[in-house]
Amino acid sequence: MNAQASPSAAFDVQRIRADFPLLSRTVHGKPLVYFDSANTSQKPESVIAAVDTHYREHNANVSRAVHQLGEEATAAYEGARDKLARFIHAGSRDEVVLTSGTTQATNLVAYSHVLPQLKAGDSILTTVMEHHANIVPWQLVAARSGATVKAAPIDERGELIVEKYVELLTPEVKLACVTHVSNVLGTVNPVREIARECRKRGIPLLVDGSQAVPHRRVDVQALGCDFYALTGHKMLGPTGTGALWAKREHLEAMPPFFGGGEMIREVKFSGTTFAAPPHKFEAGTPNIAGFVGLAAAIDYYESVGFTAIEAWEQQLLHYATERLREIPGLRIIGEAAEKEPVISFLLEGAQATDLATLLDLEGVAVRSGHHCAHPLMQFFGVPATLRASLAFYNTREEIDSFVAALLKVRRLLR
DSSP, X not given: OOOOXXXXXXXXXXXXXXXXXXXXXXXXXXXXXXXXXXXXXXXXXXXXXXXXXXXXXIOOOSSSOOSXXXXXXXXXXXXXXXXXXXXXXXXXXXXXXXXXXXXXXXXHIIIIIIGGGOOTTOEEEEETTOOGGGTHHHHHHHHHHTOEEEEEOBOTTSOBOHHHHHHTOOTTEEEEEEESBOTTTOBBOOHHHHHHHHHHHTOOEEEEXXXXXXXXXXXXXXXXXXXXXXXXXGTTSOTTOEXXXXXXXXXXXXXXXXXXXXXXXXXXXXXXXXXXXXXXXXXXXXXXXXXXXXXXXXHHHHHHOHHHHHHHHHHHHHHHHHHHHTSTTEEEEOOOSSBOSEEEEEETTOOHHHHHHHHHHTTEEOEEEOTTOHHHHHHHTOSOEEEEXXXXXXXXXXXXXXXXXXXXXXXXXX
């Protein structure tokens, strides 16, 4: 793919789709309509080829050999760190810790940054709309220290009530957390404003960027947060990849979370001297081929351009929302003013899981369930929703097929 799109150029979605092998397959004899990219994105041929080439031509462990293969593998792995640092506008490559994803990244902050300073009476602030990965780690460290976890409220549109969030930034808060984009609602939160309020109070802010990085240009320095977590498999990359960006002063002060090889300078039974950040947080053999693939995914995003991606995805979101509103008895959950292309919904008289199963028979892949967001489901008073999550490789014609399948299923269920 080498189609650098400009804001004025027509978005050649068919050319892009040709780069994604899986999008051409059929399911139950029907053309696949893949609307589950918030769960995991599909992979372009260049990512698949990069992983394949690594195993065929460069496979070796990193940082452990002076032979040619070891040097090639190390250069490719560290090259992925360089690309990630540039991709999110980190101040330095040494601020990027390579992880298995956002879950490992948030747990690293929980146990290495937060737990050592927590005591009874302290608290951690998160929000009602968070993924479990931005709730459960804080609960675990709070339980070990006598601290508490507080959740800022949202409104019926699925928007964070920012003034309430700010009110909860009290002196006992040792860490504030917020998702950049809700994985259920698509809501885009005002991270810069939240970060500004946190800085005024000297409270570090962690941002879950899993659902933001695939859809928009992210500049961690401009956002003003202290920690930013992302997941590779949601941004065209392989599973088991991701990163934690953190301000250098935090990484310097944080003790290691995992122990083992490659995160040390010297080991003696009298004590161990650890490597400098970010390597002191990367014990053991990493997912080398995965990060080679993630580097290729970043190259692919750059070749398409986020200006073009954002514009096309917003067109798809608007069109899908309007088409879904035409269906009698359909309720959209979350209608924030600023959203990414994620739509959660319910259809009157139908269970979410039943709907998803019947839609699958029509070739349509959507996710049903609580989406790792139990507190959010409780807020809206529902056990589950259907979620259609789109990406820049989707089309208006697929939305039409999705709506037609929904109408067919609705007739069957009546």
